Amino acid sequence: MTADTSLDEPAEATREASRADRPTNILIVGVGGQGVIMISKVLALLSQMHGAEVKQSEVHGMAKRGGVVFSHVRYGKKVWSPTIAKGEADVLIALEWAEGLRWLDFLRPGTGVFVSDTRKIVPPFACRNRKFGADRAYAKETPAEIVSRVGNGYVLDATGAAEDLGNTRAANTVLLGALSTTLEFPAEEWENVIDQFVPKGTQEVNREAFRYGRDWVEKARRDPAFGLSDANAYEAPVLLPGEVDVELEINETWCKGCDICVKLCPERCLALSEKHKATLKNPAACTGCRVCEWLCPDFAIRVKRTAAAEAAE
Amino acid sequence: MNEVATVAGAETGPFEIRDYLRLELMPHFMCPGCGHGIALRALLWAVHELGIEKDKLAVVSGIGCSGRVGAYIDANTFHTTHGRPLAFATGLKLARPDLTVVVISGDGDSLAIGGNHLIHACRRNLDMTLLMLNNEVYGMTGGQVSPTTSEHRLTTTTPTGNVEPVFDACRLAAASGASFVGREVTLQAPALKNLVKKAIAHNGFSFVEVMSDCTEIYGRKNDLGESPEMILSQKADMRPEAFGNVADQPFRPHRLATGVFAELDRPEYGAVYRAQPAFRKG
Numbered sequence: 001m002t003a004d005t006s007l008d009e010p011a012e013a014t015r016e017a018s019r020a021d022r023p024t025n026i027l028i029v030g031v032g033g034q035g036v037i038m039i040s041k042v043l044a045l046l047s048q049m050h051g052a053e054v055k056q057s058e059v060h061g062m063a064k065r066g067g068v069v070f071s072h073v074r075y076g077k078k079v080w081s082p083t084i085a086k087g088e089a090d091v092l093i094a095l096e097w098a099e100g101l102r103w104l105d106f107l108r109p110g111t112g113v114f115v116s117d118t119r120k121i122v123p124p125f126a127c128r129n130r131k132f133g134a135d136r137a138y139a140k141e142t143p144a145e146i147v148s149r150v151g152n153g154y155v156l157d158a159t160g161a162a163e164d165l166g167n168t169r170a171a172n173t174v175l176l177g178a179l180s181t182t183l184e185f186p187a188e189e190w191e192n193v194i195d196q197f198v199p200k201g202t203q204e205v206n207r208e209a210f211r212y213g214r215d216w217v218e219k220a221r222r223d224p225a226f227g228l229s230d231a232n233a234y235e236a237p238v239l240l241p242g243e244v245d246v247e248l249e250i251n252e253t254w255c256k257g258c259d260i261c262v263k264l265c266p267e268r269c270l271a272l273s274e275k276h277k278a279t280l281k282n283p284a285a286c287t288g289c290r291v292c293e294w295l296c297p298d299f300a301i302r303v304k305r306t307a308a309a310e311a312a313e
Numbered sequence: 314m315n316e317v318a319t320v321a322g323a324e325t326g327p328f329e330i331r332d333y334l335r336l337e338l339m340p341h342f343m344c345p346g347c348g349h350g351i352a353l354r355a356l357l358w359a360v361h362e363l364g365i366e367k368d369k370l371a372v373v374s375g376i377g378c379s380g381r382v383g384a385y386i387d388a389n390t391f392h393t394t395h396g397r398p399l400a401f402a403t404g405l406k407l408a409r410p411d412l413t414v415v416v417i418s419g420d421g422d423s424l425a426i427g428g429n430h431l432i433h434a435c436r437r438n439l440d441m442t443l444l445m446l447n448n449e450v451y452g453m454t455g456g457q458v459s460p461t462t463s464e465h466r467l468t469t470t471t472p473t474g475n476v477e478p479v480f481d482a483c484r485l486a487a488a489s490g491a492s493f494v495g496r497e498v499t500l501q502a503p504a505l506k507n508l509v510k511k512a513i514a515h516n517g518f519s520f521v522e523v524m525s526d527c528t529e530i531y532g533r534k535n536d537l538g539e540s541p542e543m544i545l546s547q548k549a550d551m552r553p554e555a556f557g558n559v560a561d562q563p564f565r566p567h568r569l570a571t572g573v574f575a576e577l578d579r580p581e582y583g584a585v586y587r588a589q590p591a592f593r594k595g
Contacts (some may be wrong), residue, residue, distance in 0.1 A: 021336070165484065217487075253340060254339060255346075256340070256345035257345060258345035258346030258528070258539075258540040258541075259540055259541050259542055260346055260540050262541070262543050263541030263545070264541060264544070264545070277452040293546065294351070294354070294502035294503060295351055295499075295500070295502055296350070296351075296354075297346060297347050297348065297349070297350025297351050298340055298341065298343075298345075298350055299330050299331075299334070299339075299343075299350065299354060300340075307406055310407075
């Protein structure tokens with residue numbers, strides 16, 4: 001069984017490109033390990049099979065720990081440059097929300113299609129203040145705002161969908177499904193090419209993921225309200241300052257003053273007292289990370305956090 | 314890392330170490346900064362997360378600083394003779410297969426005096442867990458050289474530095490047939506807890522080497538710094554990588570690897586023993 005190929009609207013991204021007789025530009029962005037390269041491989045092979053010339057270039061070097069990965073794919077009758085200039089991408093696929101926003105000005109104004117996962121991967125450096133409930137330096141724009149700003153925007157919770165299908169790693173295939181609706185290739189060919197690139201044993205879940213993405217865009221085209229249904233999925237709970245409470249309980253009778261907690265506290269908020277016992281010198285700096293509790297050989301420190309703080313973890 | 318399933322139906326709330334300690338014996342006797350306390354917390358934490366009832370937990374320990382660790386646990390504890398906790402635990406587990414048996418032993422206890430018991434316990438593959446707290450020295454008796462003392466280190470019996478090669482306990486256990494072998498440092502307490510959890514959940518003999526610190530005797534004699542410096546040095550000395558096969562490591566690696574080295578599905582001795590015709594008749 002294959003997905004329905006007769007869509008309500010023709011392939012919008014390629015329509016404009018073929019009219020102008022120029023290559024189709026697709027920019028895929030994300031962070032390490034999400035499958036950016038896999039998407040570009042599928043795309044490159046598929047367009048090659050259709051007799052197009054393909055150029056693909058990528059940067060993935062610093063990606064191991066959540067770093068930026070991007071891949072430019074250009075295909076058409078004749079492709080000269082391997083990279084896409086600002087404002088010339090016909091489709092921008094973002095596997096991570098903030099990455100999508102970072103590359104947004106590469107999208108062709110007016111006609112560009114923006115396909116993005118709404119799931120946020122917050123990098124550690126976005127948490128400048130390590131206290132519980134502290135404000136994060138992460139993109140504040142809501143998906144609804146972005147959709148209203150771009151020509152065509154499809155924002156879906158691809159990670160959540162893949163999770164429901166049984167394999168979180170199929171999130172990129174969900175987005176491939178969404179992408180496939182904007183290009184001219186038939187659905188069966190997409191599925192056959194995806195089969196070649198996914199690990200053995202995951203073909204079935206990837207086919208399902210692909211169809212999910214395709215159906216999702218179809219539904220969103222018919223019903224704009226559905227298109228925003230995932231926009232606010234999986235928002236991290238926001239804590240008010242008063243709700244966050246961390247308390248350190250130090251048992252002086254058990255403490256032997258070994259100094260481990262003082263030296264290993266990442267915030268340096270502990271000190272040894274005159275009696276050579278651990279004391280909380282700077283309660284305001286304590287984030288409740290529990291390192292002192294884990295490493296106290298004498299079980300003298302107990303970190304108490306409120307229920308709200310636990311829930312935010 | 315795969316999460317180990319808890320005992321069916323067990324609801325484990327936040328871990329509160331006081332629930333698992335004999336409070337009347339606290340504070341414990343160990344020296345300031347001794348890594349054995351961190352290892353004890355990791356064990357109790359793992360027991361808590363696995364949802365094992367205190368009445369169903371039996372901790373057997375030998376002699377030495379590590380031998381005293383078991384005494385602070387509010388469960389069934391058994392303080393045995395030097396080097397023989399595995400022998401006692403084998404009898405206990407065969408008689409009471411319903412108990413979760415954890416053996417706490419030191420480097421000298423299990424590699425020197427109890428070396429024979431260790432290799433044969435590994436060979437039999439009876440379902441129990443051995444936590445070998447390796448602090449590289451006999452701390453309780455004044456700091457004599459042990460089979461794991463690093464080369465050139467000073468102890469009371471090697472006043473000019475140790476010249477003997479070091480025993481690699483994980484290789485020994487894996488070669489003897491232990492079906493689960495792992496090593497972790499006390500600095501990585503949550504990782505240690507996860508390793509112990511896996512080891513306890515494993516059906517068969519599990520060998521866990523815990524790299525601990527003897528701060529007062531070994532650290533002082535060798536000028537290794539105070540407790541924080543010693544525990545932080547674990548970061549430099551260990552490689553957090555699992556090797557598929559411990560035999561591929563050099564005999565005396567400069568930096569020790571941590572992680573799970575062996576996880577095999579071998580017949581468990583207790584089940585094999587009870588399946589014998591003579592046992593079934595009786």
